Amino acid sequence: MTRLVRTRDELAAARARLGEQSGTEATVGLVPTMGALHAGHLALIDAARAGCAAVVTSIFVNPMQFHQAGDLQRYPRRLGEDLALCEQHGVDLVWAPEVDEVYPGGPAQVWVTAGALAAQLEGPNRPGHFDGVLTVVTKLFAAVRPARAFFGEKDYQQLMLIRRMVRDLGQGVEVISVPTVREPDGLALSSRNVLLSTSERASARFLSAALMAGRDAAGSAAAVLAAAREVLAGAEGVDVDYLELRDPELGPAPEQGPARLLVAARVGSIRLIDNVAVELRP
Incomplete structure (x- = not known):
């Protein structure tokens, strides 16, 4: 008990x-x-x-x-x-x-x-x-x-x-x-998610979609960032604070090997963050 x-x-x-x-x-x-x-x-x-x-x-x-x-x-x-x-x-x-x-x-x-x-x-x-x-x-x-x-x-x-x-x-x-727990559409679970309106909730899913696109690009740092940026470019109502690629301890991104792709953005008045592990290849 x-x-x-x-x-x-x-x-x-x-x-x-x-x-x-x-x-x-x-x-x-x-x-x-x-x-x-x-x-x-x-x-x-x-x-x-x-x-x-x-x-x-x-x-x-x-x-x-x-x-x-x-x-x-x-x-x-x-x-x-x-x-x-x-x-x-x-x-x-x-x-x-x-x-x-x-x-x-x-x-x-x-x-x-x-x-x-x-x-x-x-x-x-x-x-x-x-x-x-x-x-x-x-x-x-x-x-x-x-x-x-x-x-x-x-x-x-x-x-x-x-x-x-x-x-x-x-x-x-x-x-x-x-590991991060996600909703069925990929949005990272957060206590702030309940504050999103229906339209904002639809826009918020672009954050995780961008990260997954970057992860799946699985190439150079430039390729990973380009894939993620392409998804975010089509997201209405999402004001991106940053999209950055770093090493696993958040130092500068390596040329190859494990890295971390991180994003933060405002959707309406709600600020959301997310990240995903990626593997860089030269």
């Missing part, structure tokens, strides 16, 4: 009970979320359930990672439904704290700075976002003390920054990535 805790003290007590199974420390997996759970989140939970003795899911809408106050207020919150899904997927413990439990005394005065990678790709559109993400993830790691933490590949830049933070700060958590 899934247990809900709201305070740090409740979490510490519940975590201590999870921590021992058959007299030995259990492998605890953490799935950090902001709630409004969908199939993408559930894939993370299922991966944690398969690979860990105990699973903790955090549900916290982190104000530090929102640049616009309106976006923070609009973010969907449905704790009751989320708890039911956690129960169905075998989560042992849900931590759903209030803001003052995570940031006691008000906004953080000391935080994690994401570094140079955070100024690229999503960075210009979301100033301070990754500092907020890394700061709250550090707090979650400290509170839950997981052996493993599970993150989706849809937020690929975030994933790379979290991995870098864990390495640089020696946090001792194994970061596990889980």
Whole structure:
């Protein structure tokens, strides 16, 4: 049965009970979320359930990672439904704290700075976002003390920054990535998808279609980008922020071998991101 805790003290007590199974420390997996759970989140939970003795899911809408106050207020919150899904997927413990439990005394005065990678790709559109993400993830790691933490590949830049933070700060958590979950027409699952109108939803599918066209071009960097751009050129109502090809750690694209194709665009007032792995050939 899934247990809900709201305070740090409740979490510490519940975590201590999870921590021992058959007299030995259990492998605890953490799935950090902001709630409004969908199939993408559930894939993370299922991966944690398969690979860990105990699973903790955090549900916290982190104000530090929102640049616009309106976006923070609009973010969907449905704790009751989320708890039911956690129960169905075998989560042992849900931590759903209030803001003052995570940031006691008000906004953080000391935080994690994401570094140079955070100024690229999503960075210009979301100033301070990754500092907020890394700061709250550090707090979650400290509170839950997981052996493993599970993150989706849809937020690929975030994933790379979290991995870098864990390495640089020696946090001792194994970061596990889980492939992007997609809707039947290819659109990457996101809590923001429900905000799209019917016509916007039809336009949004061009993002994944462009990525798949680039992936299937399977040639040089120029060929991959040309194939993706051709699809986006025919997409009405899609305002592209960037379409970029990088190496798997988001450095410059290689001449051959594994790479990552990333896109971000506005469809109406909703901003969407997506990415896909590609293999470059000279």
